[in-house]
Amino acid sequence: MLNRRSFLQTTACAGTMAALLPGYARNAHAAIDQVQFFVPANPGGGWDQTARSMEQAMKSANLIKGAQVTNVGGAGGAVGLPQFVNQWKGRGNALMVAGMVMVGALITNKSPVKVTQTVPIARLTGEFEVIVVPNESPFKTLKDLMAAFKADPAKVSWAGGSAGGTDHILAGMLAKAAGGEAKKVSYVAYSGGGPALAALLGNQVSCGVSGWGEFSEQVKAGKLRALAISADKRQPGLDVPTIKEAGFDVELYNWRGVFAPPGIKDADKKALIELVTRMRDSAPWQEQLKTREWTDVFLAGDAYGKYLEAEITRIEGILKDLGLA
Amino acid sequence: MDRLRKPEACLALGVIALGLLALYETTQIPVSPMYAQVGPTAVAYLASALLIGLGALLLVQSVSGRWVSDPEESATEFDLRGLGWLLLGLVLNVGLIDPLGFIPASLLLFACTARAFGSRRPVRDVLIGLALSAIAYFGFAELLGINIGAGLLGIGE
Amino acid sequence: METLDLLANGFAVALQPMNLLWALVGVTLGTAIGVLPGLGPALTIALLLPITFSVPPTAAFILFAGIYYGAMYGGSTTSILLNTPGESATIVTALEGNKMAKKGRAASALATAAIGSFVAGTIGTLGLTFVAPPLVEFALKFGPADYFSLMVVAFVAVSAVLGSSTLRGLTALSFGILLGLVGIDLQTGQARFTFGLPELLDGINVIVVAVGLFAVGETLYLAARPKTGASVIKLQGRAWMTKEDWQRSWKPWLRGSFLGFPFGALPAGGAEVPTFVSYFLEKKLSKKPEEFGHGAIEGVAGPEAANNASAAGVLVPMLALGLPTSATAAIMLSAFQSYGINPGPLLLQNQPELVWGLIASLYVGNVMLLVLNLPLAGLWAKILTIPAPWLYSGILVFATIGTYGISQSWIDLVLLYLIGGVGYLMRRFDFPTAPAVIGMILGPFAEQEFRRAMTISAGDMTTFVTRPLSLTLLIIAVLLLVVPLLLRLRTRKAR
Numbered sequence A: 001m002l003n004r005r006s007f008l009q010t011t012a013c014a015g016t017m018a019a020l021l022p023g024y025a026r027n028a029h030a031a032i033d034q035v036q037f038f039v040p041a042n043p044g045g046g047w048d049q050t051a052r053s054m055e056q057a058m059k060s061a062n063l064i065k066g067a068q069v070t071n072v073g074g075a076g077g078a079v080g081l082p083q084f085v086n087q088w089k090g091r092g093n094a095l096m097v098a099g100m101v102m103v104g105a106l107i108t109n110k111s112p113v114k115v116t117q118t119v120p121i122a123r124l125t126g127e128f129e130v131i132v133v134p135n136e137s138p139f140k141t142l143k144d145l146m147a148a149f150k151a152d153p154a155k156v157s158w159a160g161g162s163a164g165g166t167d168h169i170l171a172g173m174l175a176k177a178a179g180g181e182a183k184k185v186s187y188v189a190y191s192g193g194g195p196a197l198a199a200l201l202g203n204q205v206s207c208g209v210s211g212w213g214e215f216s217e218q219v220k221a222g223k224l225r226a227l228a229i230s231a232d233k234r235q236p237g238l239d240v241p242t243i244k245e246a247g248f249d250v251e252l253y254n255w256r257g258v259f260a261p262p263g264i265k266d267a268d269k270k271a272l273i274e275l276v277t278r279m280r281d282s283a284p285w286q287e288q289l290k291t292r293e294w295t296d297v298f299l300a301g302d303a304y305g306k307y308l309e310a311e312i313t314r315i316e317g318i319l320k321d322l323g324l325a
Numbered sequence B: 001m002d003r004l005r006k007p008e009a010c011l012a013l014g015v016i017a018l019g020l021l022a023l024y025e026t027t028q029i030p031v032s033p034m035y036a037q038v039g040p041t042a043v044a045y046l047a048s049a050l051l052i053g054l055g056a057l058l059l060v061q062s063v064s065g066r067w068v069s070d071p072e073e074s075a076t077e078f079d080l081r082g083l084g085w086l087l088l089g090l091v092l093n094v095g096l097i098d099p100l101g102f103i104p105a106s107l108l109l110f111a112c113t114a115r116a117f118g119s120r121r122p123v124r125d126v127l128i129g130l131a132l133s134a135i136a137y138f139g140f141a142e143l144l145g146i147n148i149g150a151g152l153l154g155i156g157e
Numbered sequence C: 001m002e003t004l005d006l007l008a009n010g011f012a013v014a015l016q017p018m019n020l021l022w023a024l025v026g027v028t029l030g031t032a033i034g035v036l037p038g039l040g041p042a043l044t045i046a047l048l049l050p051i052t053f054s055v056p057p058t059a060a061f062i063l064f065a066g067i068y069y070g071a072m073y074g075g076s077t078t079s080i081l082l083n084t085p086g087e088s089a090t091i092v093t094a095l096e097g098n099k100m101a102k103k104g105r106a107a108s109a110l111a112t113a114a115i116g117s118f119v120a121g122t123i124g125t126l127g128l129t130f131v132a133p134p135l136v137e138f139a140l141k142f143g144p145a146d147y148f149s150l151m152v153v154a155f156v157a158v159s160a161v162l163g164s165s166t167l168r169g170l171t172a173l174s175f176g177i178l179l180g181l182v183g184i185d186l187q188t189g190q191a192r193f194t195f196g197l198p199e200l201l202d203g204i205n206v207i208v209v210a211v212g213l214f215a216v217g218e219t220l221y222l223a224a225r226p227k228t229g230a231s232v233i234k235l236q237g238r239a240w241m242t243k244e245d246w247q248r249s250w251k252p253w254l255r256g257s258f259l260g261f262p263f264g265a266l267p268a269g270g271a272e273v274p275t276f277v278s279y280f281l282e283k284k285l286s287k288k289p290e291e292f293g294h295g296a297i298e299g300v301a302g303p304e305a306a307n308n309a310s311a312a313g314v315l316v317p318m319l320a321l322g323l324p325t326s327a328t329a330a331i332m333l334s335a336f337q338s339y340g341i342n343p344g345p346l347l348l349q350n351q352p353e354l355v356w357g358l359i360a361s362l363y364v365g366n367v368m369l370l371v372l373n374l375p376l377a378g379l380w381a382k383i384l385t386i387p388a389p390w391l392y393s394g395i396l397v398f399a400t401i402g403t404y405g406i407s408q409s410w411i412d413l414v415l416l417y418l419i420g421g422v423g424y425l426m427r428r429f430d431f432p433t434a435p436a437v438i439g440m441i442l443g444p445f446a447e448q449e450f451r452r453a454m455t456i457s458a459g460d461m462t463t464f465v466t467r468p469l470s471l472t473l474l475i476i477a478v479l480l481l482v483v484p485l486l487l488r489l490r491t492r493k494a495r
Helices: A002-014 A046-060 A080-087 A100-108 A142-151 A166-177 A193-201 A212-220 A266-281 A283-292 A301-321 B006-028 B042-064 B071-075 B080-100 B102-116 B122-143 C002-014 C017-035 C041-047 C049-053 C057-082 C088-102 C106-130 C132-139 C144-161 C166-181 C206-223 C243-265 C272-285 C298-321 C327-338 C352-385 C388-407 C410-428 C434-456 C468-494
Strands: A034-039 A066-071 A094-099 A119-134 A157-160 A186-189 A207-211 A224-229 A253-260 A295-300
Touching (some): A046 A119, A046 A253, A046 A266, A046 A283, A094 A100, A100 A301, A119 A142, A142 A224, A157 A193, A166 A186, A166 A207, A193 A207, A193 A212, A193 C298, A193 C327, A207 A212, A212 A224, A253 A266, A266 A295, B006 B042, B042 C166, B042 C434, B080 B102, B080 C206, B080 C410, C002 C106, C017 C041, C017 C352, C041 C049, C049 C057, C057 C088, C057 C298, C057 C327, C088 C106, C088 C434, C106 C243, C106 C298, C106 C352, C132 C243, C132 C298, C144 C272, C144 C434, C206 C388, C206 C410, C243 C272, C243 C298, C272 C298, C272 C434
Parallel strands (some): A034 A094
Antiparallel strands (some): A094 A253, A119 A207, A119 A224, A119 A253, A119 A295
């Protein structure tokens, strides 16, 4: 797909076809005509879905003519980022889709390339996490669970995604907020939501931590019990308390956002921020948010840059507590 | 049969060396103070130890001449030129696929390999290589949309 | 019966002309992708995800299911003909299948693979139709300790591929286990054996290793030998299975199916392990075990059936509970989400038309694949009559496409060729290559489950014998090791 599209573009630009392409001349004044998305993950994952939804929304809202998605997957984005920073330098129409997972992965892998080397454009979506227990579990509230953890951390096993990821970070934050030690968490890492869910449904582990979307259907079907969510406030239509309500000062969003490569002109940065802002306000994007159950946490430009720096410090701290940084 | 088998002994030493390298690398894995009952190094140590131990047994076999393998194997000649052409093809392919793209890199690999297998008509080999890589490129990259490297001389990048 | 009514409705959906067309496109595309080493159905479906913006859900899922089943067929074709496994589940097929092809019996090998896949695919789909809920119920009882014991059984099965020297076989196995450790450790997030290369952080792709050891290694080995004129393989017999082939194939097909399906339904079962176990089983049960390693048809029929049945099994937890237990299933679930359909335990109730249409299309796809592949078997077999210079050049180009296509990184190509060099040495010194690949798959699997079990039990080793499932599996492993030894001892005494 990637290649065919780009191949056609090259042919079109070089050949006489250019004049025949509708709107090729008409839109010449628009700041950005073609967007190149860089996804530091394999096709199918959350970042890839975000990029493709953005492409779809931007096209339907007539903000751009076309887009191209390049995937360079591996190690939570640690493989792709150096390529984006070095080889994509100065491309004024490029956007990398990444998020909190990359911030954590760069720290645990001791990557020499930092996300701060890019130009933060906007934070787009967020997903809160949920702590669940199997139906048969004796724990009725988060307080019960954390009390058991404090009594004997070895007896409470936590299922979630890979070590050092969002789920592990939340487990560590909770342990600390409950007055325990983060590195005492008996964390059982699974390679994806499916196997972790199977362990929970089979009552193999004490509790599970993951993005709300991974567990929501099982909770709605009454197969798992949700103890608390990591959102800042109660969610409409969802009878689950926040972690704060349950008595622990923890809040966490697995956010995703877009970044531009280093070395772009100020005008390009402005144009990109404007493009993403207009996309965010468009009806097609709002519709995508609804079908995919993504929370809108839009934050653009310098405010996003500041947030990013604070987030890096926060995550680095908790990864140190976990013994991973 | 009571004689040292030199190539086999070298191989056994190679296995031991690999085991030692793995052992050294294992000591470099940071063990986090995290609450994990079995750390990341346990199986790494096991695999290193297995390789060292099995390599030592292989060495004993080769020295004592108890290594039973195909007798005609050691007797056959070694076609250095054939292997050389093939290695050239592999090196060219790795070196050229990024700068020049899939089709040139593949057709050179094809021609060199054909030469390694005794073909004496390089022009014909290059043409067949070109046809094959072009078909593969347009079939997989253009029709199915799989990125297998840029096409002819890097267009499409 | 209610299920039959629902299935009939499903067929009414799947047999609509447009949906038949989507299924045909899917199985053809899947077969094409399956032949490429390394590019599997998961990546293909992921690349096609944007299609969900423009076609109705039923059509998209029929297309995806076709790709999924088709890839399994395509993978075995290249395993048999070129010794380059297209999918990790068809690695075992290459062991006997390619030996058969070398003897000029490629058409028979392809035919037994195609018919076996059809039989297994149909049995698997029947299982999916009728026993999915109770099977999931049972599969969820497996905890990390039980999976570890299951892997112990699988390790015993490796003995079937150790070859003439146990010592060399075990060395190959250990090498594979070492390769499997490369990358970030899931449980602690630490990098192992990556030598500072970010490309190695996610580990080495097992297909790169299999193709390197099997195909590239063999090409290097042959290139380094003196060329003795024309070495073209002569095709033997008719392009079809003989009466003896049928007699030797039908039982392995059935055994493979009944082994593969429940394995696939296990949330962490996978499609590779049942193929090893099936190979082991067929070798033990065969009347001609000495033919194994030289082109035994049972060694193609059994594992092929096992891999296709497990492909159907993988859909059991996905459709019954919304559990994505394989990469392909995970991508298919994200396709559900882009339609705003929430895959979960209620999927079957909320979307009966979609789910049953999908299941019915699996039956249809299976028939299509058989019809497409059987006549092609004779044609494919002719590929082997290509003169050696072009055949091996073609194999290398082909291996390159797949490897480079996974990551577009030349580092992967270097890795492929280096592993090819190891494969050359292994052939030259008569080391079996299969244990290395199997070790690479089983090693990390066993390690992760062992460590999960240890974390859950807080370091108590008795967890492996106090859990009934785990204990049963360990006893089976011991019996598999001891019984053949005892039998041999008894026959020796009898003499």
